[in-house]
Amino acid sequence: MLLLGAAFASLAFAGSAFASFAPKLVVSSATPQAAGGGGPTRIGVVVNNNDDPTAKVSIYIPSGYQIATATPGKLGDVTATAAAADLGGAVLPLTGELDAIAPTAATTAAAAQCGVSPSQTWNLQLTAAGQTLNVPLFVAAGNAAEAAAGFQTKLVVCLPPPDVPAGTPGRATFGAKLLSATFTSSAITQPTATGDYRWTSLWTPYNPGKGTPNPAGSVEVQSLRHIPTQVSLTVTKKKVTATIRKRVKGKIRKVKKVTTLVRFTAKVSENGAAPASATITTTAGGKKVGGATGSFVLAAGKSLTVKATAVVDSDTGSVPTGQPANAAADLFFHDLGAAACVATPAISGGLPCAGATVGGETISASATVKGFR
Structure with missing residues (x-):
């Protein structure tokens, strides 16, 4: 960590020059969210x-989320990318x-230089190119204005x-510039x-x-x-x-044949409202039978499971x-743009509110249907 002195503690957010600085924050659930669910964030x-380059990030957790005092140990997995100046600007994947760790002399000093008095010390332990990088992440109480x-x-x-010259004390390892990071914390529980x-x-x-x-x-x-955020499935x-x-036995006979016409409708809601985006796929017995609505024919007496899976936001x-995009593992999002960003001047001091996202997730609902005889 670069010793930044009192620079952060005395930041004055006067004026703005954000054309070359456009970060994004994405928050979602580690497990599919259902009514009364909770779960890691x-x-x-x-x-x-x-x-x-990014110098400091403060992420504010809204009231309603529960933050546990974590005992030392693993809270979740991390993936990240960084551009390494010392390696010709190559973008490195980090995992x-x-x-949660006990504070050390080094992390206590880092917190002071960062202008924060933490209640907990967490550590992002990352590996890249055979080297381990440790990045302290501090949990701190909001001040009076932030809490209000x-x-x-x-x-x-x-x-x-x-991007300071190689050999400068406190310079990032590899000259690594953070580009992205995703982490899960079991200590931050979603609201029920x-x-x-x-x-x-x-x-x-x-x-x-x-370097300033x-x-x-x-x-x-x-x-x-x-x-x-949930999907409802109606099957008739x-x-x-x-x-x-x-x-039949060599003769043509009239025979009654019974089948079942199954119709389905699936809808996604986010706290009762329509999501920014959603794609629904419905399967029956593991085979695709349609999107949000549709129908299929079921043989007499047969039963199977109808499942609607929604990829939301x-x-x-x-x-x-x-790594190549992984629909099952990556953290996806919908970009709402600057218009959806509601400034919080009580804590930002009038900074520009540059953008907002809604985190994506994949959720499903299922029902078993049995055909008539």
């Missing part, structure tokens, strides 16, 4: 490769875990500068109460090539969570009787991991 961040705005707790991280929860974050870049923070370039970005059936001609893209 998944958090992602993204910056562009051509943005100024590792988020751990609905944010009791925040996560704070300060990053070393990647229905509602719309707005996460916010404050980002401060470095002055390029100088640039408060005037700071921005606020947000991510929304609508709880519960109708008995269909037809008379067919069939050869995932159309913009995913938080990069340095």
Whole structure:
């Protein structure tokens, strides 16, 4: 960690220069969210490769989320990417875990330099190119103004500068510039109460090539969570009787044939409202039979499971991991743009509210249907 002195503690967010600094915050669930669900929280961040390097990030957790005091140990997995100046600007994939750790002299000093008094110390332990990188992540109580705005707790991280000359004390390993990170924390539990929860974050870049923070370039970005996000599935059936001609013991006879016409309708809601985007696929017995609505014919007496799977708020893209996109594992999101960002001047000091997202997830509902005889 670069020793940033009192620079962060005395940040004055006057003016703005955010054209070259456009981060994104993405928050979702680690497990599919259902009514009364709760469960661990998944958090992602993204910056562009051509943005100024990130110096400090404060992520504010809205009231309603539960933050446990974690005992030392693993809280979740981490994936990240970073551009390594020392390796010709190559983008490195990083993997590792988020751990709760006991404070050390080094992390205590880092917290002081970051301008934060943590109640807990977590550590992003990342591995890249055979080397382990440790990035302290501090859990701290919100101050009076932050708490009054609905944010009791925040996560704070300060990053070393990647673009100062090699050999400069505190320079980032490999000259690595953070581009993205996704982590899960079992210590942050989603609300069980229905509602719309707005996460916010404050980002401060470095002055390029100088290793000093640039408060005037700071921005606020947000991510929304609508709880519960769920899919409802309605399945109806109708008995269909037809008379067919069939050869029985060498003679053509009229035989009654019974089938079942099954109709289905699936809908997605986020706290009772329609999501920004959703794609629904419905299967019967594991085979696709349609999208959000449709029908199929079931043979007499047969039974199978109808399952509607909804991919919700995932159309913009995913938080990069340095690996090919994985629909089952990556953190996807829908970009709501700057218009959906609601500034919180009580904690941001009038910073520009530059953008908002809603985190994606995949959820499903199923029903068993049995055909008439």
